[in-house]
Amino acid sequence: MLQLLNSLEEKGNITREKALYYIDVIKKSSNSLLSIINDIIDSSKIESGAYKISKQENIDIVYLVEETALNMSEYINNNGIELIINPEIEELPICCDSKEIERCVGNLIGNAVKFTEKDGKIKVLIKEQDNTVSISIEDNGLGISKDDQEFIFKRFEQGGNVNLLYWESYYRNNIYYEWILSGHW
Incomplete structure (x- = not known):
């Protein structure tokens, strides 16, 4: 995601279509990272006995x-x-x-x-x-x-x-x- 932002910063102006594409990439990457973080937190809760169902x-x-x-x-x-x-x-x-x-x-x-x-x-x-x-x-x-x-x-x-x-x-x-x-x- 940082590479994408750095690339955008270097290139300057981009089309609206390209910007929307990049926003979609950022959203997908962010959701993926959030999922990984939530899985790690849940694993820690399970191991400590604090996870509730x-x-x-x-x-x-x-x-x-x-x-x-x-x-x-x-x-x-x-x-x-x-x-x-x-x-x-x-x-x-x-x-x-x-x-x-x-x-x-x-x-x-x-x-x-x-x-x-x-x-x-x-x-x-x-x-x-x-x-x-x-x-x-x-x-x-x-x-x-x-x-x-x-x-x-x-x-x-x-x-x-x-x-x-x-x-x-x-x-x-x-x-x-x-x-x-x-x-x-």
């Missing part, structure tokens, strides 16, 4: 996950990727924090889009077993080697074969996902 009764988890995925379908399709939503159940009311579930599912799908090539597939699977709901996001993207999978949830560690962008994307949210999805409700 707001559970609500009778949230249809199937509907919630489907709607979250469908809200991302245009983004997914624009990347040339097929979205497949395959719930094994029609509805399942549970007690959960719907905003946190949306955030987890949205981030996982976003990561899948980042690392799935054009003509790839992202599957959203929902099933109930043993009085538990299972939500899976599968893709045919880059993947993480078996050797590196043990490092995914360890803070400040990185697998040897995982490229930096891939690791950063997983690292930012994995403490959060692990806490939300491991039953600390």
